[in-house]
Amino acid sequence: MAVKSEHIPKATIARLATYIQVLSEFKREGTDVVSSERLAEACSVNSSQIRKDLAYFGEFGVRGVGYYVQELITSIKRSLGIDRAWNCALVGVGNLGRALLRHREFSRKGFIIRGAFDCDPYKIGEVVEGMEIVCSRQLPAKVKELGLEIGVITTPPERAQRAANYLIGAGIKGIINFAPARIAVPKHIHLEYVDFFHYFYAAAFHIRFDDTRD
Amino acid sequence: MAVKSEHIPKATIARLATYIQVLSEFKREGTDVVSSERLAEACSVNSSQIRKDLAYFGEFGVRGVGYYVQELITSIKRSLGIDRAWNCALVGVGNLGRALLRHREFSRKGFIIRGAFDCDPYKIGEVVEGMEIVCSRQLPAKVKELGLEIGVITTPPERAQRAANYLIGAGIKGIINFAPARIAVPKHIHLEYVDFFHYFYAAAFHIRFDDTRD
DNA sequence: AAGAATCTGTTCCAAATTTCACAAATTCCA
DNA sequence: TGGAATTTGTGAAATTTGGAACAGATTCTT
Numbered sequence: 001m002a003v004k005s006e007h008i009p010k011a012t013i014a015r016l017a018t019y020i021q022v023l024s025e026f027k028r029e030g031t032d033v034v035s036s037e038r039l040a041e042a043c044s045v046n047s048s049q050i051r052k053d054l055a056y057f058g059e060f061g062v063r064g065v066g067y068y069v070q071e072l073i074t075s076i077k078r079s080l081g082i083d084r085a086w087n088c089a090l091v092g093v094g095n096l097g098r099a100l101l102r103h104r105e106f107s108r109k110g111f112i113i114r115g116a117f118d119c120d121p122y123k124i125g126e127v128v129e130g131m132e133i134v135c136s137r138q139l140p141a142k143v144k145e146l147g148l149e150i151g152v153i154t155t156p157p158e159r160a161q162r163a164a165n166y167l168i169g170a171g172i173k174g175i176i177n178f179a180p181a182r183i184a185v186p187k188h189i190h191l192e193y194v195d196f197f198h199y200f201y202a203a204a205f206h207i208r209f210d211d212t213r214d
Numbered sequence: 215m216a217v218k219s220e221h222i223p224k225a226t227i228a229r230l231a232t233y234i235q236v237l238s239e240f241k242r243e244g245t246d247v248v249s250s251e252r253l254a255e256a257c258s259v260n261s262s263q264i265r266k267d268l269a270y271f272g273e274f275g276v277r278g279v280g281y282y283v284q285e286l287i288t289s290i291k292r293s294l295g296i297d298r299a300w301n302c303a304l305v306g307v308g309n310l311g312r313a314l315l316r317h318r319e320f321s322r323k324g325f326i327i328r329g330a331f332d333c334d335p336y337k338i339g340e341v342v343e344g345m346e347i348v349c350s351r352q353l354p355a356k357v358k359e360l361g362l363e364i365g366v367i368t369t370p371p372e373r374a375q376r377a378a379n380y381l382i383g384a385g386i387k388g389i390i391n392f393a394p395a396r397i398a399v400p401k402h403i404h405l406e407y408v409d410f411f412h413y414f415y416a417a418a419f420h421i422r423f424d425d426t427r428d
Numbered sequence: 429a430a431g432a433a434t435c436t437g438t439t440c441c442a443a444a445t446t447t448c449a450c451a452a453a454t455t456c457c458a
Numbered sequence: 459t460g461g462a463a464t465t466t467g468t469g470a471a472a473t474t475t476g477g478a479a480c481a482g483a484t485t486c487t488t
Contacts, residue, residue: 009475013419017412021394035435042396048438048477055437063436064484080415081422099313105394111414150417157239174417176410180235180319182256190420192413196390198231199406200325201294203364203388205227206404208295223445249465262447265467277466278454 012053016076018043019050023073035066082110089115089148089172091163092155093123093133096178100154101129114146115139117166119159136163139170150174157181226267230290232257233264237287249280296324303329303362303386305377306369307337307347310392314368315343328360329353331380333373350377353384364388371395 022042026034040047054060054072057079061067077083088106090097090113097116100106106113116128117136126133134142142148151167153160153175160179167175174190177183185191236256240248254261268274268286271293275281291297302320304311304327311330314320320327330342331350340347348356356362365381367374367389374393381389388404391397399405 007474010416011475013416014412017409017415018396018407021409022396025395037435044396046477047435048479049475051435051437052476059437061436062484063482064434064486066435079419081418082415086414086418095313095316099309102309105411109411109414111411111418149421150414173421176413176417178410181239182232182236182258190417192417193232194410194413195231195235196408196410197319197323197325198228199390199408200300200323200364201231201296202224202227203390203404203406204295204300204325205293207363207387221444225445251465260447261465262449262468263445265465266446269467273467275466276454277452278456278464280465 008056012056013080015043015045015049015053016080019053020073020076023069023076027069027073031069033066034069034072036061039067085110085112086150087146087148088113088150088152089117089139089143089167089170090152090154091117091136091139091167092153092159092179093118093126093128094154094156097154098128100152100178101131111150113152115142115148117142136166139166143167143170143172148172150176153177153179153183155179222270226270227294229257229259229263229267230294233267234287234290237283237290241283241287246283247280248283248286250275253281299324299326300364301360301362302327302364302366303331303353303357303381303384304366304368305331305350305353305381306367306373306393307332307340307342308368308370311368312342314366314392315345325364327366329356329362331356350380353380357381357384357386362386364390367391367393367397369393 019039022039023034036047036050040050043050058075060072060075074083088111090100093101093116101113101116113131116131116133117139118124118133119136123133124135149172151164151172151174153163153167155163157179158181160177160181161183164175164177164183164185168185168189172189174192175185176192176194178194180195183191233253236253237248250261250264254264257264272289274286274289288297302325304314307315307330315327315330327345330345330347331353332338332347333350337347338349363386365378365386365388367377367381369377371393372395374391374395375397378389378391378397378399382399382403386403388406389399390406390408392408394409397405
């Protein structure tokens, strides 16, 4: 599935994820066809926003009818590149790492954590959720052996850069960094920062702002 | 701390959180003063972006000098409203809920989970991380008693709306929804959705995109 | 079968956001 | 002390994003 346009806004990608979520709900409820208007309402966005977001990737609707729910889900998934499984490496098996390893939703959504790595000798060899923790030095071998493409960093902040270096050296294509630290990567590596405190900060700011106003 | 401007972009709030993170790193390294240029580089943004983001809230720098690191951290925290503690209620003590309850970083960052709620009779009374799980029906009483302001939803998706209703009825001011479901709230309630699969989708999309190009 | 009704895809315009560029303020150094 | 070197804060330009409006395609109705 090719994209029609050169650059696609980050915000569009984020919304597509929301559309999938809501469309899946529609599907469960037994709705077969949905208009951009109805989908827009459920997603709290403008309906032309939806049509425009989809237009980046192709024409998925039928004029006068709307979008076939299942078909649209499939199209969006293909557009995002999540119509197949992605093999992931998790580096740093602390509290957060363990929580992610236990989180069943990952494999359900097609992100399969196939390797758990740590450089702590006390952790190496331990089995978490049926997966043996392996020394980070084995990353190059394992990345090749298992076809790992996405690296997930869940180390303490001070070890995030080293984890990234291991992953990059091992030939990973993208990194999702849960550690609260900025890291440097070559520009051909796709990097995403995950920090849910951002959401708490935003909430605090807006609530506080409400208070200030009156 | 009053804001100088009416509306502040969501993206600015997100970046301020990043600035704090990087500034804290500078502080640990012993750097006392930093220029917008240097901070910008560490955050991978434009330096006037930083100056403009800060200008929404006030004048924190010294011309010809830069910003005093500690002072700027304090100013940003005050601007965001995180210069004080926020009492939180967590609803839904499943895998994710337990992981968050165990996550020490919350109280370190000033978001203190003071109540854990669930409507499963088997869970009620259980103690997690020193906190007793309480029936969701007790939310109104507990919100008043403990001064809870932010609700954190970590239920399965089908119970997210009910959790939200309980929280809203109990007088909470903001909701952070970790459940993969859209929820409806009155507009005076601030609502944030957290879904880290968004980041995985974005990574998948960009990696796949790279592949497509050559 | 033709006209009304519906709903997408897209163009055009407005609003918001980012970046540039420079005046104003401060420090450094001779 | 005065002029060079910095570096912020900000107005204006450039870019990006979002929304309104409408032509084009499809279905419904009589």
